[in-house]
Amino acid sequence: MSKTPPRKLAFLSMATALALLSACGGGGDEAAEASAATAAGTDTAAAATTDGTTTTTEARTAQALAVSTPTLTVRARATLYGGVGPIMVVRINGVQIGSVEVRSTTTASYSFSAATLVGGAKVEVVFTNDQYNASTGEDRNLYIEQLSDGTSTVLPTATGAVVDWGSGAEAFDNVLVWPGRTDLTSAGALRLTWPVTTTASTAATVLAQRAEASRFLMQATFGPTPGDIDTVLAKGQSGWIDAQLALPVTDHYVPYVDLSYSLGPDYRAGGSKRDGYRVSTAFWSAARSAPDQLRRRTAFALHQILMASMNDSTVAYNDRAYAHYLDGLNRHALGNFRALLEEVALSPAMGLYLSHLRNRKEDTSTGRLPDENFAREVMQLFTIGLYELNSDGSYKRDSAGKPIETYGNADVMAMAKVFTGFSWGFPDSQLTEANFLWGGPDYTQAVDQRLDVQRMKAYPGQHSTAQKTLFAGKSWAVTLPAGATAANDLRIALDTLFNHPNVGPFIGRQLIQRLVTSQPSAAYVGRVAAVFANNGKGVRGDLAAVVRAILTDAEARGTPTATSGKLREPVLRVAHWMRAFESTSVSNTFTFSWDVMPTGQMALYAPSVFGYFRPGYVPPNTAFSTSGMTVPEFQIVNEATAASWVNLAENMAWYGLGWVNNRQEISSAYAEQVRLLNAGDTAGFLDSLDVMLMGGRMSTSLRQAITDAMATVWVTGSGSALARTRMAVFIVMASPEYLVQR
Numbered sequence: 163m164s165k166t167p168p169r170k171l172a173f174l175s176m177a178t179a180l181a182l183l184s185a186c187g188g189g190g191d192e193a194a195e196a197s198a199a200t201a202a203g204t205d206t207a208a209a210a211t212t213d214g215t216t217t218t219t220e221a222r223t224a225q226a227l228a229v230s231t232p233t234l235t236v237r238a239r240a241t242l243y244g245g246v247g248p249i250m251v252v253r254i255n256g257v258q259i260g261s262v263e264v265r266s267t268t269t270a271s272y273s274f275s276a277a278t279l280v281g282g283a284k285v286e287v288v289f290t291n292d293q294y295n296a297s298t299g300e301d302r303n304l305y306i307e308q309l310s311d312g313t314s315t316v317l318p319t320a321t322g323a324v325v326d327w328g329s330g331a332e333a334f335d336n337v338l339v340w341p342g343r344t345d346l347t348s349a350g351a352l353r354l355t356w357p358v359t360t361t362a363s364t365a366a367t368v369l370a371q372r373a374e375a376s377r378f379l380m381q382a383t384f385g386p387t388p389g390d391i392d393t394v395l396a397k398g399q400s401g402w403i404d405a406q407l408a409l410p411v412t413d414h415y416v417p418y419v420d421l422s423y424s425l426g427p428d429y430r431a432g433g434s435k436r437d438g439y440r441v442s443t444a445f446w447s448a449a450r451s452a453p454d455q456l457r458r459r460t461a462f463a464l465h466q467i468l469m470a471s472m473n474d475s476t477v478a479y480n481d482r483a484y485a486h487y488l489d490g491l492n493r494h495a496l497g498n499f500r501a502l503l504e505e506v507a508l509s510p511a512m513g514l515y516l517s518h519l520r521n522r523k524e525d526t527s528t529g530r531l532p533d534e535n536f537a538r539e540v541m542q543l544f545t546i547g548l549y550e551l552n553s554d555g556s557y558k559r560d561s562a563g564k565p566i567e568t569y570g571n572a573d574v575m576a577m578a579k580v581f582t583g584f585s586w587g588f589p590d591s592q593l594t595e596a597n598f599l600w601g602g603p604d605y606t607q608a609v610d611q612r613l614d615v616q617r618m619k620a621y622p623g624q625h626s627t628a629q630k631t632l633f634a635g636k637s638w639a640v641t642l643p644a645g646a647t648a649a650n651d652l653r654i655a656l657d658t659l660f661n662h663p664n665v666g667p668f669i670g671r672q673l674i675q676r677l678v679t680s681q682p683s684a685a686y687v688g689r690v691a692a693v694f695a696n697n698g699k700g701v702r703g704d705l706a707a708v709v710r711a712i713l714t715d716a717e718a719r720g721t722p723t724a725t726s727g728k729l730r731e732p733v734l735r736v737a738h739w740m741r742a743f744e745s746t747s748v749s750n751t752f753t754f755s756w757d758v759m760p761t762g763q764m765a766l767y768a769p770s771v772f773g774y775f776r777p778g779y780v781p782p783n784t785a786f787s788t789s790g791m792t793v794p795e796f797q798i799v800n801e802a803t804a805a806s807w808v809n810l811a812e813n814m815a816w817y818g819l820g821w822v823n824n825r826q827e828i829s830s831a832y833a834e835q836v837r838l839l840n841a842g843d844t845a846g847f848l849d850s851l852d853v854m855l856m857g858g859r860m861s862t863s864l865r866q867a868i869t870d871a872m873a874t875v876w877v878t879g880s881g882s883a884l885a886r887t888r889m890a891v892f893i894v895m896a897s898p899e900y901l902v903q904r
Contacts, residue, residue, distance in 0.1 A: 373858025583625030
C-alpha cells in the first residue's frame with residue numbers, strides 16, 4: 163500500500179451542508195433534476211475511459227434512470243494526479259461490467275448496464291491506479307458516495323460492506339479488510355451485497371398510503387408519529403377524527419403548575435425558586451405526548467386567534483391564571499365557539515392582558531370612560547374583523563367599491579361598557595369595591611383561594627347600567643336596555659357577536675391558515691363557513707364540525723398546487739421533530755424554552771395581541787405582494803431568524819434540545835432510521851424521512867443531497883448509521899422543501 167487512509171471526520175461542516183442544500187429546490191422532478199445537474203458541475207458531461215473513448219455521465223438521480231436494461235449508477239468524485247483521474251472498475255459476481263476514468267472533482271453519476279444486478283448479487287467497485295507524491299502532496303483518490311439501481315440505493319458504509327485493500331488480485335483476497343467507507347485512498351475494492359427489495363408496485367402503494375396519512379397528521383396534530391400513521395391507515399382519516407373526538411377532555415396546564423406550587427412557597431408566584439417557564443414546559447410536554455392531538459393542535463390555532471400572551475409581565479407573574487386560559491381553550495377547542503367566546507371573555511388572564519379586569523364604569527362627573535381595549539379586540543380580532551364579509555371571506559363593498567366597516571367608534575364605546583364591573587372571582591360575600599379595585603390572588607399556600615382559576619365575576623355597583631346600542635344602522639343592531647345586569651349585557655353582546663355573519667368566514671379562514679394553507683380559495687372558505695353556520699344538524703359554531711370540514715376538504719386532501727400550503731412556523735417544526743422521531747426527555751418534562759426563541763417564535767410568548775404574525779400579512783416587494791397572497795408566517799422571517807433556524811435544526815438533529823443536569827434534556831435515538839441503514843436499505847431510509855418529515859414530497863435533488871452528505875460523514879463502526887441519520891435529518895429540516903408544508 164502506498165499510504166494510510168486519512169483520519170476519520172465525525173460530521174460534515176455547516177458550510178458543506180449548506181452548499182449541499184443549495185442544490186435542493188421545492189419544485190417538481192424536472193426542477194429537481196436541473197438543480198442536481200447544476201450541483202454536479204459542467205465538467206461531468208463526459209469522462210474518458212481507459213481505452214480513450216468517452217462515456218456520457220448525466221448528473222441526475224437514480225430515480226430518473228428507468229430503462230429497459232437494469233442500470234447501476236455509481237455516484238463518485240475524484241482527486242487527480244498528473245491530470246489523470248482514478249480508474250473505477252465495476253464488477254458484478256466477479257464479472258467486469260465496465261470501467262471509467264473519474265475526472266470530476268465534484269460528485270457526478272457514472273452509469274453501467276447491469277443485466278445481472280439482482281438482490282443478493284456481489285457488487286465490487288475497484289480503484290486500480292493509485293498514485294501519491296509525498297513531497298508535493300499530489301494524490302489520486304476515488305470517493306464513492308452511493309450506488310443505485312433506481313430502486314435501491316446503497317451507501318459504501320452499509321452493513322456488510324467492506325474495503326479490501328490492494329492491487330490486482332489483492333483487492334479480492336479478503337486480507338487487509340476494513341469496514342466499508344466512502345474514500346478509497348489506496349488501490350482496493352469496495353465490496354458489498356446488493357439488497358433484496360420488496361416488489362416495487364407493492365412498496366410504492368404502501369409508501370404512498372403512509373405518506374398521505376403523515377400529511378394529514380401534519381395538518382391535524384403537532385406532527386405524525388409512526389403509531390399515529392398506523393392508526394390513520396387502520397381507521398381512515400374520518401375514523402381517526404371520530405376517535406379523537408371521543409377522547410375525554412382533561413385539564414393539563416393548571417395541574418402542571420399546581421404540581422410545581424405544591425413544592426412549597428418558594429415555587430409559587432413571586433417565589434425565589436419559581437419556574438417562570440412552567441406553563442411553556444407543559445405546552446411542549448403535551449405537544450410531544452398528549453393523546454388528544456386534534457384538540458390540542460386546534461387549541462393552539464385558536465390561541466393564535468384569541469390571543470393572550472405570557473410576553474406580558476403581569477400575565478407571566480400570574481402563570482396559573484394563564485394555565486387556566488389555556489385549559490379553557492383546550493376544553494372548548496372542539497366544542498361550540500359561543501361557549502369558547504364566553505370562556506375567553508371571563509378569563510382572568512385575558513382580563514389582565516387586555517385590561518378589562520377591574521374595568522370601571524363611566525363617571526360623568528369626572529369624565530372617566532371605560533377601558534376599550536378588550537371591547538375593540540373582541541370585535542377586530544376575536545370574532546368579526548374590520549370589514550363586512552361575504553360567506554366566502556371576500557369583502558362586501560359599498561357603491562364606491564370600498565370595503566364596508568363592521569363597527570365604528572360608537573360601537574367600541576358601547577361594547578366597553580358591557581365589559582365593566584368584572585374582577586377576580588372572590589366568593590360572593592367578598593365582592594366589595596375594595597376587592598374590585600385592589601384585591602387579587604394571594605399565592606401563599608395557607609390562604610390561596612385559587613382566584614386565578616375562577617372566571618371573573620361581576621361586582622355589585624361596578625357595572626355600567628347605561629343603555630348600550632351596538633352596530634346602529636346595521637341589520638344585526640341590538641340595544642341593551644338601561645338598568646340591565648352585567649350578566650345580561652354580557653350574554654346579549656356575545657350572542658350578537660357570535661351570530662354576526664362575519665364570524666364563520668373570519669374564524670374559518672384563520673383556522674384553515676393555521677392548519678392547512680396560507681391562502682385558501684374563496685370556495686374553501688365558503689364551504690367551511692357554511693359548516694360553521696350549520697353543522698348539518700342545525701347547530702351554529704360547532705368547532706368539531708368546522709375542523710373536520712377543514713381537514714377533509716378537497717383542497718386539504720387533493721394534490722398540492724403551486725400556491726397551496728404554508729410556511730411551517732418554528733414551534734411546529736420543533737414539535738414535528740420531537741414526534742416524528744419519538745424523542746425522549748431526561749426529566750420526562752420536556753423542559754426547554756430559550757432554544758427556539760431566536761427563530762422568531764417562542765411558544766405562548768407572542769409579542770402582541772396580533773399574535774406571532776398577522777393572518778393578513780403579505781411580504782412587501784415580493785412575488786406574494788404582486789399576487790396579493792397572504793403568507794402569515796413570513797412576517798417573522800428575516801436573515802437572523804432564517805440563520806437561527808439552520809443552527810437550531812443542526813443542533814436539534816445532532817444533539818437535541820434543552821440542558822438538564824449537565825446533559826441534553828431532549829434527544830432522539832432515530833431507532834427506525836438507524837435500523838434501515840444498518841440493514842443496508844438506503845432507499846427505505848430515505849423513504850422513512852420522506853414520509854415522517856415531508857409527507858411524500860421529497861424531490862429527487864433533495865434525496866441526492868442527503869445521500870451525498872451522508873457519504874461525507876466518515877464514521878465507521880456502531881455509530882456510523884446514527885451519525886448519518888443525524889446528518890440526513892438536519893439536511894431535510896434545513897431545506898426549503900421541508901419548510902413549506904403542503
